[in-house]
Amino acid sequence: MVPTATLSPLRQAQLTVSPVDRAQYLSASDLYGGRSFLQAPSWAQVKAEWRSELLAWRDADQQIVGTALVLYRSVPRLRRSFAYLPEGPDIDWSEPSLDRWLTPLVDHLAAGGAFAVRIGPPPALRRWRAGTLKAAAGPSLRIGHVLPDLVEPMGSSVSDRLRTLGWRRCGEDGAGGDAQPRFVFQVPLQGRSLDELRSGLSSEWRRNLNKSVRSGVETRMGTEADLPTFHHLLGVTEQRNGFRLGRSLPYYQRQYRALNAEADGRMRLYLASYQGEVLAAHTMNVVGRRVWYQCGASANHRRDVRPSHALQWRMMEDAHRLGAAYYDMRGISDCLDPGRREFGLLRWKLGTGGEVVETLGEWELTLPGVVNQTLHHAMQRYRNR
Known part of the structure; x- marks a missing residue:
């Protein structure tokens, strides 16, 4: 793949999204350091109750430069669906012009009848070493109350760009909670x-x-x-x-x-x-x-x-x-209160000497149209209840 920085403005402006077959999808498996197992084609077979689609971004030379597994949950008796990309898509999140990637994705999903889309951008946002959190643990405390050891510049930048493009972070402003863990524990290897x-x-x-x-x-x-x-x-x-x-x-x-x-x-x-x-x-x-x-x-x-x-x-x-590169122990609670049960699992993982990573979490976008807004609001109310 040609790095984004070397592309001409004309080629940068031309990205398209379209379905690909399984073989093409698997051949583009390590464009940006490896995709999540939740973005593997086989995960669609695990989630058999969802309809699925494999997508690819192509540049002006028709080379695959990004991929996504999309899971669709259909609304009964309506030709509308909720589109979900768990821990994806696998695109160049470091590029300043994220709309160049996300706009063709949204257009494709809208054309297929999606009323809303949820994505899980992979970049990390903040990191805490095990020693930092063990020393800070106390009554009523949560991880977010502790100054992180590292704030990831790219994660912060992606968060700002998504908000500018109209995406809402799940768990904020009634956007519903994350389906995948926002806080994970990783042991560097x-x-x-x-x-x-x-x-x-x-x-x-x-x-x-x-x-x-x-x-x-x-x-x-x-x-x-x-x-x-x-x-x-x-x-x-x-x-x-x-x-x-x-x-x-x-x-x-x-x-x-x-x-x-x-x-x-x-x-x-x-x-x-x-x-x-x-x-x-x-x-x-x-x-x-x-x-x-x-x-x-x-x-x-x-x-x-x-x-x-x-x-x-x-x-x-x-x-x-x-x-x-690391042993990912997946999700943890953000509770740092030793008196609460959920702190026990975090304490056990902290003993491995790894670090807590706050991901960007999941983000949702309601697609244009009154019907889409109504369906999305109804779905959010149902999930919250």
């Missing part, structure tokens, strides 16, 4: 040896990891046949921690088959056993050199042998061997 990675763990984390080894906890990569065990443990975890994902075993089976049919090892299942019994099971997704810990589950008993610590370390080791 690039340029670090495994010994350096291990020394970056907190003393408590290292102690628990050593205990799992001394206790004889064994880790392995599972197969589709192990998904029922994972799903059972997930139900135990949901009940223990007071949340409900609401995903059935067939959902995870569909995800496992779809992602791995697209690329072997794209979705991985890891299990930790003690004396022959599986005590923890976690899933991991891999796209190129990007790695995500997606979902974890563990039993209520024998937690003293620390199976989840052993499992996470095994997954971090594998991510390191795959050449990942």
Whole structure:
């Protein structure tokens, strides 16, 4: 791909958006450092209740310079739909003229009957080191109350440009909450040896990891046949921690088959056993050199042998061997109050020595027209209720 800075004004002005087939989409997999697994074509098969479309941006030479997986939720009995691009699109977000990218996208979606569109720009906005947040934790505090260690210039710039173009950040002004986590936790891997990675763990984390080894906890990569065990443990975890994902075993089976049919090892299942019994099971997704810990589950008993610590370390080791720049532990609560339950998961992740990253979050745009505005407002009221 030709860098934006070298393009002539004429070529810069000419970007078009149109559907592409799966092969063309996959061939443009690393234009800007790797797309999210939520933008892989296989994710459309996981979200079978949504209609989907693969799109590409082309320049004046008809070269693909950007891609997007769009999921459509149709309104019953109306030829209208809500368009959703989870953690996408995969375009050049650093370019000052974002309208050059977003206008042809919106035009294409409007022509297909969309009344509104939601996007998830990948750039980061702010970062906090683990030590910063551990030192700041206190009653009623949230991450946003703490001065970040780094403010990302590009993220701030993209946020300003989106507002100028009429987009609204979800969670503000009645735009509804994010579907994907706004705050994620990442462990940097690039340029670090495994010994350096291990020394970056907190003393408590290292102690628990050593205990799992001394206790004889064994880790392995599972197969589709192990998904029922994972799903059972997930139900135990949901009940223990007071949340409900609401995903059935067939959902995870569909995800496992779809992602791995697209690329072997794209979705991985890891299990930790003690004396022959599986005590923890976690899933991991891999796209190129990007790695995500997606979902974890563990039993209520024998937690003293620390199976989840052993499992996470095994997954971090594998991510390191795959050449990942960081190990993405996905979403966290922004709660820094040690007295609240949701702080527990953040505290556990902070022990890995990584950093909290605030993404730009998700943004919505109502497409022109009274009918579109009415439908979008009705959908927002329904979601909020």
